[in-house]
Amino acid sequence: PARLxxxxxxxxxxxxxxxxxxxxxxxxxxxxxxxxxAEGVALDVALRASGRDPFxxxxxxxVAHARVNLSEDHLWAREALLQDLGPxxxxxxxxxxxxxxxxxxxxEAPRELLAAWxxxxxxxxxxxxxxxWATALRxxxxxxGPLDLWSAALxxxxxxxxxxxxxxxxxxxxxxxxxxxxxxxxxxxxxxxAPIPRGWRVVCRxxxxxxxxxxxxxxxxxxxxxxxxxxxxxRDLRSSPWVQLGLARDHEPLLAEGVWExxxxxxxxxx
Numbered sequence: 001p002a003r004l005x006x007x008x009x010x011x012x013x014x015x016x017x018x019x020x021x022x023x024x025x026x027x028x029x030x031x032x033x034x035x036x037x038a039e040g041v042a043l044d045v046a047l048r049a050s051g052r053d054p055f056x057x058x059x060x061x062x063v064a065h066a067r068v069n070l071s072e073d074h075l076w077a078r079e080a081l082l083q084d085l086g087p088x089x090x091x092x093x094x095x096x097x098x099x100x101x102x103x104x105x106x107x108e109a110p111r112e113l114l115a116a117w118x119x120x121x122x123x124x125x126x127x128x129x130x131x132x133w134a135t136a137l138r139x140x141x142x143x144x145g146p147l148d149l150w151s152a153a154l155x156x157x158x159x160x161x162x163x164x165x166x167x168x169x170x171x172x173x174x175x176x177x178x179x180x181x182x183x184x185x186x187x188x189x190x191x192x193x194a195p196i197p198r199g200w201r202v203v204c205r206x207x208x209x210x211x212x213x214x215x216x217x218x219x220x221x222x223x224x225x226x227x228x229x230x231x232x233x234x235r236d237l238r239s240s241p242w243v244q245l246g247l248a249r250d251h252e253p254l255l256a257e258g259v260w261e262x263x264x265x266x267x268x269x270x271x
Contacts, residue, residue: 016042
């Protein structure tokens with residue numbers, strides 16, 4: 001990955017992801033913790049190859065921690081990220097890990113991390129991401145436990161709060177749900193506590209349960225009180241969906257996938 005040619009961030013990121021997936025092979029699909037490693041190394045390599053500032057990759061992690069208090073589970077159990085926030089944070093968290101390891105191992109740290117992870121056997125039923133991180137760190141010859149790694153990576157991510165760009169006034173979004181009969185389903189309204197900044201747009205996703213794959217509801221433009229609105233189809237209006245709102249900035253690739261609020265759980269079931 002260190003030999004990727006410089007270029008635009010998008011191209012560099014695409015190339016890095018392909019190389020990382022080829023290196024880890026089936027681990028990427030069968031080991032949730034390996035997916036975070038893959039996203040982090042690919043992002044680290046792409047940022048360096050394209051000469052981009054990592055600030056906007058780490059800032060969403062700092063924002064998320066201020067909102068939901070990230071825990072070590074978000075590092076070694078990717079499912080925790082998916083349930084609480086979303087997969088977008090995997091790259092930023094993995095990038096922070098790469099930065100911590102580079103301070104200890106030198107510039108080849110991302111390559112060495114991939115090599116250590118590749119030497120691990122496929123995860124067995126009941127094995128935890130924390131155990132696999134502990135093994136990988138031993139493979140790297142580091143006297144560093146998974147909890148120490150998590151603390152150092154999180155500190156590295158939230159350090160960006162000291163940057164003047166971190167003072168950007170990002171509005172908070174609240175979900176308002178309204179039933180509708182035709183077509184049957186729910187209208188999701190995004191209530192912001194401040195005007196949406198220029199260049200940003202409200203994004204939304206929904207799911208019927210915590211273990212379901214999220215999907216993007218259909219945008220409806222502006223609804224009641226000029227709030228951004230989305231349509232979630234449903235034949236059973238006794239229970240509303242899980243809904244998540246966020247803000248995306250399309251002309252900044254590192255923010256194009258959104259900075260998300262925590263998931264809003266369903267309303268109480270109606271009889």
